[in-house]
Amino acid sequence: MSAARRLERAGLLLGLCGVVWFLLTFLIFPLIAGLSVAFPGADSKGLFILAEELSAARRVREAVANTAWMTLATVFTVTVVGVLQVMFLDYFAIRGRSLLKIGFAVPLVFGSVVAAAGYRFVFGQTGSVTAVLTWLFPDLGSDWFEGFWAVLYAHTFLMTGLHYLFLRAALRRVDYSTVEAARSLGAKEHTILLRVVLPAVMPTLIAVTLLLTDTAMASFAVPEILGGRDFHMLSQMILKLNSLRRQDLAVILAMMFGVIVMSLIIASQIVEQRGRFTGGAKVPVPIQLKTIRNPVWNGIAHGIAYLFLAANVLPVLTVVLFSFAPAASIGVEIIPSSLSLQNYLKVFTDADVLQPLLNSVQMSGLAVFFGLAITLFSVPVMLKYDNWAARTLDLSFFLPWFLPGVLLAVGMILAFDTPNALVGGAILLGNWWIVPAAYTVIIMPLMVRFLRAAFVGIDPHYGEAAQSLGASALYRFRRISLPLILPTVVLLAGLKFNDLMTEYPVSAFLFNVNNRPLSLAIVDGARSADPEQRAVNLVYVTLIMVASMVIIVLAERLSMGRGPERNRL
C-alpha cells in the first residue's frame, strides 16, 4: 500500500467517523429523546390502544382517505402538466421559450404557505379571478375556490418542480440521432415519442413520480389554507395532534407516513440501480426542437403552453404586486390601487426588521454548507461500499422524515439541555449553533436522495479511466465527479436554502434572543396588530423567491453544455 493510498484511507476513516458522530449526536440521540417524550413508558399493548384510538376518530379516518385520493389525483394531474411543460420547453418548438422557462420554474421557489396565500389572492373571495368569474356567472359563490378541487388545482401547478428539474435533464440527454434514425425509417411522430423518447426517459419519469407521491402525501400548507372546512390531510392532523399534546398519536401517524415514504424511497433506488448502465449516448447529439407542422395542433400546443404559463405565474405575480401595496389593501382589494417602495424601504432601513432576515441567511447558509459537506462525502462512499453498513447509513439519513419536525426539535432540547459528552460536555440548549445543527439534519434526506441520483448517473468509465492513469480518489472526486454533479449541488443548495429561510416548526423551539429567524418574524407579522407587518412579510418572501430564482438560473446555466453527464434520477 503506497503512502498516498494510506493517507486516502485514513482520510476516509476520519470522514466516516465525523459523519457517524454527526448523525449520532444530532439525529439519533435527539430522535430517541423525542420518542421518549411521545411514549412515556410505552409497551406494545399501549401502542395497540393508541392505534385503536386513532382509527376510532372520524376526522383521522377522513384525513387518511382524503390523503390517499388527493395523492392519486395529484400524481395524475402533475404528471400530465409536468410532462407537457417539459415537452414545451425541450421537445417542441414553442415561441417565447425563455419566458416559459422562467414561468415553469416558479414551483421551485414558490411553495408552502406563501404559495397557498398567493393562490388565495387570485382565486379567493376577493381574488381577481373570482371577481371576473362571479361577474360572468353571478350564481357562483365567492367561496368557490375551496376544498378538494382547489387543493388539486394548486398542487397541479405547484408540484411540477421535479419534472422541471429532472425530466428536462433526462430529455436533453436523449440521443437525437436515434430520433432521426426512426424518422428516416418512416416512423410517425407519435410513434417516435412513445417508442424512442419515452423509453429513454422512463426511469427518470418513474423516479420523479415516486418522489412526487411523497410530496403530495406530505402536503400541508395548501390543504390548510385552501382545503376549506371539509377537506383536510394527514400532515395537518399530525400537527394538530401534536399541538393537542397528543404526541403519541402524532408519532404513530407520522410513522405510518414514514413507512410509506421509506418504501417509496427504496423503490425509487431500485429503479435507479436498474437503470444504472442502460441507455444514454456516450456523446449524445443534442435534441432538436420539433416544430409542429399541423397549424391546428401547433395553435393548440401554443395555447396550452401559455395557459400553463398564466396558471404558474398569476399567483406569484400577485404576491409580488401586493408587496408593493399599502398593507390595508392586502386581502381586501382585488388588485392594489396604489404601489410604492414603502414596504421595501422599511425592511432595509429598520434594523429590527432586517435582523431576522440576516440571521436566517446566515443560519440557512451554514446548514446548507454543512449538509452538502456531509452528504457529498457520504453518498459516494455509500455507493462504493454497497454493504449493510452503507445501507444502514443511507437509510438513517432519512430518519427525520419519520417524526414530526416539532418532536425532533423537542428531542434536540432534551438531548442538549445538560452537558452532553457527544459535544464535548457543552450545553447546546440556548446556543446559537443548535439552530443550524437542526437545520442541517432536516435538509439531509432530500440532499442524499438527489445526490445519490446524481452520482449514480456518472458514467463509471470516467472514474475507471482516471484511476488507471493513477489519479487519487480525492483527485478523481474533485476533477471528475464534482464538476459533473455541480448543477445538482447548486440546485439543491438553492432549493434547501429557500426552504430553510421560512422553516417554522423547528425554529420556533430552538432559537434564542441572538438568532431570531425570519420565519418567526413572518408568523409574528401575520398576526401582528400592526397591519404594516403583513406587507413586510410579502417583501420578505419576494426577496427570498428572487434570491432562490437567481440560484436556480445559475444552476441551469451550469448544467448547459455538459455532455458526458448521465444524471438520471
Next chain:
Amino acid sequence: MKKTVLTSLAGLLALGGVVEADPLVVYSPQGGERAEWIAEQAAAAGHDIEILNAGGGELFDRLLAEKNNPQADVVFGLVDMAMSTLKSEGLFQSYTPTWADGLPDEYVDPDGIVHKFWQTPIVIAINTDKLSAGEAPKSWLDLTDPAYKGKYVVGSTSWQTTRTFLAGILARFMDENGKVSDEGWKFMETFYANAILANDGDSKTQAYASGDALIDLNWFGGAYRQAENVGYTVELIDTEGGTPFIAEGIAIMDGTDQLDQAKTFVDWFGSPEFMGAYATRFNQAPAHPEAIALAPTEVQEKAKLVTAQPVDWDLVAGRIDGWIQRIELEIK
C-alpha cells in the same frame, strides 16, 4: 440567564473584554411593536432585558421542553389556562409583586405565583351595517340558532381566542368534576356545523370582507381592529350569562439565576404606572384598578361594556386539551 460558551465569547470580543451582567431573558408571545415598545420602556427604566417571542402554543411547549434547563428568567403574556398548567408543572417560583396589593381577587394567585396584569373579554361583536342590534344574538348559546348559520367564523383551535370561547361555552355544560354533558357536546356540534371555519387570519378577514360573516367572535381589541380593516360599523353585545375574560399573567421561572433582577422587573412591569402607559399606548384594559384609573377614558368606558362570565380556569386548564381533541377529531 447563563450564556453558553460561544455566545459569551462573541460577547466578550465585542465588548473588548468588559464583563457585563447578562440581560434578563423574558419569554412572551407579545411580539412586533408591542415587544419593541416594552423593551424600550424597560431599558429606559433601567432593566436590561431581552424578549424572546414566539407563538403562544410554541412558547408553552418550549417552556415545558426546557424544563430541565430553563432558558427564560421571566414569562409574561400567556393566558390563564397556559399559565395554570406551567404552574402545576412546577416551572415557576412564588413571588408576590408590589402591585399585588389592590389587585382584584380573580387576578391574584392564592399560591402567590402567577399574577395577572392585563385582561380582555372575548366578545360577540356585530356588523351593524348589515345586522341590527335586534337581530343580533343575545348570548353565546344563541349562536346555534338557524338564523345565524354561516354568519360567524370559528378560527383555528390553536388560537388563544378560539380556545377561550370554546372553553367558555363548554364550561357552561360542565359539572363540578369538570365533565361536559352530552347536551354540551350536542351544542358544540351544531355550533361548528353553523359556523364558517377559518384556519388563518386572512381567510377570516375575507369572510367578513365578502359580507358573508356578520358576527365576529373575537377578543375585544381585535373586534375593533377587524371592523376598521374591513370597513364596517361594529357594536359589542353584552351577552346574557356573560362572556369569558382572559387575563395574561406574569411569573418568575424557578430556575432563574437572576432572581433579584427578575423581581425588580416584575414589580416594574405590573406597576399601575407602566400598565397605565401600556393601556394608553395600545388601548387595552389593565387588570389593576389603579392602572385602569390611569388609562384613557375611552379604555375605561369600553371596559364596562360587557359582563364577565365566571369560569373556573384551574378546572378548565386540565381538560381543555381533551375537549379540543374531541372537537378536532370528531366534531369539526
